[in-house]
Amino acid sequence: MEQFFQQLTNGLAVGGIYALIALGYTMVYGVLKLINFAHGDLFTIGAYLGLTLLTSLALTDHVGGFLGIGVLALMVMGLVGIIGILLERIAYRPLRESPRLSAVVSALGASIFFQNAIMLVYGAKFYVYPQDLLPKSPVFIFGMPVPLMRILILVASVVMMISLYLFVQKTRIGTAIRAAAIDQGAARLMGIDVNRVIMIVFCIGPALGGVAGMMVGIYYGQINFTMGWNYGLKAFTAAILGGIGNIPGAMVGGLLLGVIEALGAAYISMAWKDAIAFVVLILILIVRPTGLLGERVAEKI
């Protein structure tokens, strides 16, 4: 039983990261019906920028671990958000009226561009985050040791997801995003600046992906320029599992995928971990083709 709970927390920690990245896929898809394949690489950029800022500014030495990392996270979010906006301007906006396939090809091209650009700027080797940023001592939950970092990551993910949800549901801009997701033409007729909405979406999605990259860097220590592919693929799966285009769906899908992977690996077979996760995905899609929460808010973000 102890092993079960241990594996459950293992799964939730991984799932929280998947969910955070999945939000970026789902927001962009909700508004543009475009799978932003470069999203995984924006995640990688976040990890690298986080490391660069962390080592060059030495903020954590001056203001302490928690505050320093908080400030850095905001900076990474801002920078990756700007890259996201540029990406949309350069790679997607000129193709907005073209067939959907052109945009997908452009997205794949952007992904390859980012991956190689990171390799050329930083080099092909692995980079390592400093190890002693935050206290390492475990927290005991029901007598079971759980690393503090893992709880912080899960909490930070959930807080960001909930704030995003409230932002989209309760604010004027959020309403505009939802309107553009339902019908861009009608939204434009209602006086909504759709280009601006798309810009905001391409700022928030990549910003969340970028901060997820930084969190992975801090928690696991090791980053390299190919890491975005794996996480991107899993997060994309999580978005589909929860119902792509749906924000709570991305959260549920991400956490669920993490837990399925962990439990599948623990109780069936480790080598078949990914296969088990994808079999579950296929089964869910057979029963609910729009994903777990896809129908409740169909076609909306």
Next chain:
Amino acid sequence: MKKLLSLVAGLGLLLGTSALAADTVKIGLMGPMTGAWASEGQEMKQVVELLADELNQKGGLLGKQVAVISEDDAGDPRQASLAANRLATQGIVGVIGTYGSSITEATQNIYDEAGIIQVANGSTAIRLSEKGLANFFRTCPRDDEQGKVATATISKLGHKKIAILHDNTSYAKGLAEEAQANLKGLNIPVVFFDALTPGERDYNTILTKMKAAGPDFVFFTGYYPEAGLLLRQKKEMGWDVPFMGGDAVNNPELVKIAGAAATEGFLFLTPPLPKDLDTPEAKSFVAAFEKKFGSAPKSIYPVLAGDGFRVLAEAIKGANSVEPAKVSAFMKTALKDFPGLTGKISFNDKGDRIGEVYRVYQVNNQGDFVLQP
């Protein structure tokens, strides 16, 4: 008219390149210049080009200059077969490389059909040389050799419950199965045998599962990025079981990824490191490399690629020919105890390197790799 002109221009180009070809001896280099193993591939290129420059300064081969033609296999079988096809059409005598066994495997038949010699530098999977390919060689040892050394080390240390973990690549799985079979022969029980997925960040699931099996020694046969994460996460779990790795963990990045505290006491098997090479050839090579690139080679596999290049050059000289069949025959029969950078080199009929190459290393509390007696 335009068409005719471009046709003439094209023909001119073709003639031009073939005229150039006659003046040089071309040797290919296929390595992972990009992708997850890019640090190995980029160093392979540095090593081989340095050795080619030195050779050219001494007058080259058969009175001609040596040209190294590099292609990137990206550590990916599909990319590798494209790279091999490109190299095969360029009139090379032989190709050096590559690092991963599954990558080499994807290219073996392409080179064989083109009649080109291949000297792999890091591909240790057993079956690569069991296919009866006449022109395949390797300067690295085979997994069965490594499996033997691994089992001998485990039984010498006296451990009784062994966990073996691989990553499903040809190399890691082959070594894991070899070690499992050998341990069974010695009646040492293997309590855990499974694979992880390389390229991920979180291996807590695997560690938790492995811990539940209660091993007193873990042998991980995969590569250093995963080994580093395993050690780090094992330390964070507070599990202090001893770990041993195969030769693919031999890279200083391992200590950076895991941190010195988590790697202390970690054992691994490898051909000797560049810094521990004691032949005069190796010393002058390491010095030349340091002079040009600022530091000694970080990994042994690029040095083994350098040995591949030197052996091939020696064989071309010895056979006095650039015809692959003659060069290959020379390497198998006439070339004995060639003073390589990594020790004496001879090949058997299968193209495997003969002789003991593996050593046991341990990481000390500073994160340095210390050769064990």
